[in-house]
Amino acid sequence: MERSDNKHSVITVAICFLIAVIEGLDIQAAGIAAAGIREAFGLDSSQLGVFFSAGILGLLPGALIGGRYSDRIGRKKVLIWSVAVFALFTLCTVWVNSFNSLLLVRFLAGAGLGAAMPNLITLASEAVKPENRGRAVGLMYCGMPVGAAILSYIASLDFGSDWKNIFYLGGLLPIIVLPIMIKFLPESREFLKAQNTTQTTTATTQGSFKDLFNSQNLMRTCLISVSYFFTLMVVYIMLSWLPSLFMELGFSRKEGSTAQFFFMMSATVGTIVLGMLTDRWKKAYVIILMYGGILAGLFCLNAASSLTQMYLASALVGAFVIGCQGVLYAFGSIVYPTEVRATGVGMASAVGRVGAMLGPTIAGQLLAAGFGAAGVISAAIPCIVISAVFMLILVRRLQTSA
Template identity: 80%
Template sequence: MQKSDRQHAIVTVAICFLIAVIEGLDIQAAGIAAAGIREYFGLDSSQLGVFFSAGILGLLPGALVGGRFADRIGRKKVLIGSVAIFAVFTLCTVWVNSFNSLLLVRFLAGAGLGAAMPILITLASEAVSLQNRGRAVGLMYCGMPVGAAILSLVASTEFGANWKNIFYLGGLLPIIVIPVMMWLLPESKEFLKTQNPKSATEAAPQAAFKELLNADNLFRTLFIWVSYFFTLMVVYIMLSWLPSLFTELGFSRKEGATAQFYFMLSATVGTVILGMLTDRWKKAYVIVLMYGGILAGLLALNAASSLDQMYLAAALVGAFVIGCQGVLYAFGGIVYPTEVRGTGIGVASAVGRIGAMLGPAIAGALLNAGFGAAGVISAAIPCIVISAVMMLLLTRRMKGV
């Protein structure tokens, strides 16, 4: 790699990492601010659940639209617009004065964030060679658990005790990052190549959803959709319910929060290591390792009898669950050609977000039905098995992996 290409890659991945940190802050923000929002708006438990869902729901149209526009008019322009939308409506969360307007601004903030994520993956993938995409996406995506862990620490301070400060922080940080993106973030060279046909009569290819289901991409698309769906279902069960599951198992709320911190800390390490292994090992070996690691972590959560064992199990699950998500995003950058890469990752992310919405709701229903924490953890196991099988089938359709 030439020096200019190396600088291009470092700057791109570093800026994408910063935006992933902001996503991690947002993922934790709703849960951390929940008690203050409930009191301020006078919400009951069901309304609070709708508030949680509004932001996740916004991720769906955001991912669909953001990825497609990134393939049409450029990664950089759409990413800047997406981050700006997220910033504005995150700040609006502090200023609204009714439940309905609260839901609206959370939905719109989610749409901005949802549009950004497939572009981050696409930019990180296209900034490096094919042989280094797993590492690049892993380094970029480890920003998510870093951001979540940072906000957990902020929440324990006097500043974080005020729920409005959480959203001020989440809204002002992206506003600071936007000028950095405008000044330093380079456009994807692979995208620019698709916009400069070799001959005047050759039209630049245009991304379309139907291209994801053509003869070349159909099975790849279906396999990755199913895997995204079930993997993100488990990811968001853990993100949303891990502290509560600890409480169900007889531990204190503080111990549950500590487990969540260990979960995020190990997730940072796991995301980087699994991303590097994706480039160095056969993809099938990485899939067996990461899904095997998730199963081992879930079984450890069920079997642990002491607090130290529970912390260790939470760390094990975090390393592989979040790391697995990073690897799946890297696969999206590998399996699709440049012309539809943003669209492909965007649609797969949207499918995954459906699983992300359903997972916490199903876990809540199981808890209400009396299945307990063990029932929730056991219910996640078939999801992991299905995801693993789909990803192994996907590798068989990709040559040389």
């Protein structure tokens, strides 16, 4: 029985890891293809910020719908449909011929990816014992920076010189993964158990949005959602604008891409380590470590004066910014019970996506207004402080109610 459980866990986390790799490819795709898209469509910095935000905006309704239906019809079904939608509209990106149609297909691709994320988190967390959920989500979500690092490397080759190739790759890979998901991905046993309980007792165990705001979950939902909002705002500023910020500071495009590669490679390690610490340490210590690390990285980016210092600062920011996002997803799976877990994670993710959408747009406006890279980095610091405070309050409330 234990061997069967281990096999179930390994297969689930491995397939979810593959989907997270594809998410990383897509997140990085916008930044890498930005120069080619700017030239092809004649965009300025402000319009480029809107382009970055279009896909992120799609993540918002996607996360809400994906999480909600996951608690109704199953994690596996919703994940398969989500990946299929994402693949279709990512391929459509290369065939559009106007700025508005470009924004539309990026929005719809983002919706597919947004619907996938609550299911990835929920499947990974429910595939293991409760005491191992942080590790499982960390191992799954480290696929995101791995995918982004892979695309950063590909972009340095001749293949990456044409922006359309980036989206061909991003659309075809999920199509290849779909049959693997259909054949090998197991449904969550916790979901099946909850569903069987529903059928046996004729009670409604499937959660709804209103359950997130009952007396037990209201403060949890508010606290984790605000933290998601400000953390993802900073995450997506870094993901979308880091190479451009390097160029604003006087470095070359190639050096900016190299910084992004260091950012993503360290993010892979940070996501795994912080996920493991979430299971082993007191939660408050993990919160203090990861937000303290982000602040240290942002200060180092502002203060660095040489290329080596910039690379080190990028690695420091990457380890904690992306690792922090993985920990927040793990917290979402810990905060909510099975019957509303995907709905709760979807809600928090959707609120976070509002921050993620606003972040690159605000950064673009700051750059267009002449504040420069230092102004963008400084604007991110208060967001991190607010996120840390709200997460510490949430941890304290969880401990009190335990």
